[in-house]
Amino acid sequence: MNTVTTQPLAGGRAAAVREPISAKRLRAIFVGSAGNLVEWFDFYCYAAFALYFANSFFPAQDATAQMMSTAGIFALGFFVRPLGGILFGRLGDRHGRKVALMMSVLLMCLGSLLIACAPTYASVGIVSPCILLLARLLQGLSLGGEYGASATYLSEMADSKRRGFYASFQYVTLIGGQLLALLLLLVLQNFLLDAQQLREWGWRIPFFAGAVLALLALRMRHDMPETPSFEAARKKAKPMGGLKQLAQHPKEVMLVIGLTMGGTLAFYVYTVYMQKFLRLSVGLSDAQTTAVSAASLLFAMCLQPVYGALSDRIGRRPLLVGFAVLGTIFTVPLLTAIRHASGPWEAFALIACAWLIVSGYTSINALVKAELFPANIRATGVGVPYAVAVSVFGGTAEYLALWFKSIQMESAFYWYASAVMACTLVVCWYMRDTGATSRIDAEMQ
Numbered sequence: 001m002n003t004v005t006t007q008p009l010a011g012g013r014a015a016a017v018r019e020p021i022s023a024k025r026l027r028a029i030f031v032g033s034a035g036n037l038v039e040w041f042d043f044y045c046y047a048a049f050a051l052y053f054a055n056s057f058f059p060a061q062d063a064t065a066q067m068m069s070t071a072g073i074f075a076l077g078f079f080v081r082p083l084g085g086i087l088f089g090r091l092g093d094r095h096g097r098k099v100a101l102m103m104s105v106l107l108m109c110l111g112s113l114l115i116a117c118a119p120t121y122a123s124v125g126i127v128s129p130c131i132l133l134l135a136r137l138l139q140g141l142s143l144g145g146e147y148g149a150s151a152t153y154l155s156e157m158a159d160s161k162r163r164g165f166y167a168s169f170q171y172v173t174l175i176g177g178q179l180l181a182l183l184l185l186l187v188l189q190n191f192l193l194d195a196q197q198l199r200e201w202g203w204r205i206p207f208f209a210g211a212v213l214a215l216l217a218l219r220m221r222h223d224m225p226e227t228p229s230f231e232a233a234r235k236k237a238k239p240m241g242g243l244k245q246l247a248q249h250p251k252e253v254m255l256v257i258g259l260t261m262g263g264t265l266a267f268y269v270y271t272v273y274m275q276k277f278l279r280l281s282v283g284l285s286d287a288q289t290t291a292v293s294a295a296s297l298l299f300a301m302c303l304q305p306v307y308g309a310l311s312d313r314i315g316r317r318p319l320l321v322g323f324a325v326l327g328t329i330f331t332v333p334l335l336t337a338i339r340h341a342s343g344p345w346e347a348f349a350l351i352a353c354a355w356l357i358v359s360g361y362t363s364i365n366a367l368v369k370a371e372l373f374p375a376n377i378r379a380t381g382v383g384v385p386y387a388v389a390v391s392v393f394g395g396t397a398e399y400l401a402l403w404f405k406s407i408q409m410e411s412a413f414y415w416y417a418s419a420v421m422a423c424t425l426v427v428c429w430y431m432r433d434t435g436a437t438s439r440i441d442a443e444m445q
Contacts, residue, residue: 024225028153028224031221032101032153033154033173034217035217035220035221037176039104039142039150039217040173041177041178041210042108042109042111042139042210042213042214044178044181045112045210047178047275048206049185052199052202055199056120056128056199076137077139077140077395078395079140080141080144081391083141084104085144085145085380085387086144086243088104089380091145092148093242093376093377093380096226096230097149097152097153097379098221098224100149103145104145105214105218107139107145108142108146108210109210109215109218110138112135112208114131114135115207116211117204118132147383147386147387148379148382148387149379151167151170151383152227152379152382153224153227155167155367156375156378160438160440163367164308164311164364164435165308166308167308167366168364169304171362175304176301178297182275182290182294182297189286190287229440233374242380245376245377246377248377249377254385255372259361260393261393262327262361262424264389264390265393265397265417266417267358269335269397270296270358273398273402275290278292280405282339282341284344296355300358303356304362304363307360307364311363311435312435315436316368316371317432317434319364320364320428320431321429323358324422324427324429325425326357326360327357327361328425330354336414367434371434
């Protein structure tokens with residue numbers, strides 16, 4: 001296998017020069033991806049098992065009201081992600097990507113363990129949802145740092161000619177974490193526990209498992225090498241990390257926010273919210289809902305490296321523009337069709353069509369953001385504006401969708417999602433292709 005460095009040509013473009021890619025670097029990409037999978041498995045266990053633990057943390061209400069309560073805490077966990085982006089971005093830019101990645105997975109472990117051991121509302125009253133909220137805030141802080149640190153690490157460790165392909169594994173493992181949570185739910189539903197056992201105590205199993213996996217990921221990350229870009233930036237003795245340095249890149253910050261707002265909303269619609277949508281609106285059974293969700297996530301996971309490799313050939317911008325155009329046009333028709341799906345197979349086919357669109361964003365968005373910033377501010381630059389946009393548009397997606405449903409205006413949410421994607425289309429249309437102007441390549445010259 002080969003890597004590619006770049007040498008400058010006339011006009012400022014870079015020419016590819018093939019060199020051997022080390023097994024050490026490939027292993028680092030694998031370990032970084034595996035740790036990312038564990039982080040997102042821990043985080044998504046909350047969404048996957050919410051149907052079963054909602055009654056343990058909230059007083060008896062109708063199903064939609066309980067789901068709104070759990071979705072509300074899910075959204076609040078997102079609002080601390082910008083703080084996580086600041087803290088871990090500063091840590092990653094000043095002390096290394098590896099240190100930030102280790103600390104983020106340790107914090108995720110603590111959050112999962114808190115949920116696994118949390119008492120129920122019946123035993124301690126209001127203290128129970130407060131503990132759940134604290135755990136989700138810790139997990140939100142963790143993910144606020146994980147995204148920027150892992151995006152930066154994978155982008156910097158990948159070779160330039162295949163950077164889109166390798167960087168796409170951030171979302172392979174991100175989606176894989178949710179898929180793993182759903183597969184565990186599927187096994188528990190169909191082979192080990194009945195519905196009553198899942199609601200009484202079985203929902204705790206994935207959170208215990210997540211805490212153990214997080215400790216294993218921490219051990220793996222301890223042995224990762226630091227990235228060449230960070231080492232080179234540290235030797236230049238420039239100010240590294242922090243909001244003061246980030247403020248020197250206002251255009252890049254706004255680009256990240258503009259790209260993320262439509263992409264993250266689409267992502268959370270077809271992942272986190274889709275499970276509740278299939279159960280509460282389409283009317284599928286618990287088992288059918290889990291099976292369709294898992295199958296669509298597996299399909300989405302397989303698309304990521306395909307689209308990532310395509311971006312290495314045709315550039316990043318065409319994929320982003322394609323996502324934004326198709327997302328703006330087809331979000332309302334697709335969600336309307338899924339709502340009236342006649343069964344699980346039709347629902348899966350329609351969600352798969354949606355993923356053919358959304359993967360134009362998910363496969364390369366982290367890489368595009370990393371290519372915008374210099375190494376001394378990259379983890380902060382990727383993590384903080386992304387976390388802000390995710391908090392506003394991603395974390396609220398499920399709650400808003402359920403709220404529109406509760407007031408009998410479910411289809412209004414479809415139009416809201418389409419409008420947000422239209423805003424992202426404007427950003428994608430006017431941005432330059434980062435594959436041709438990558439800051440990472442410029443640092444390696």
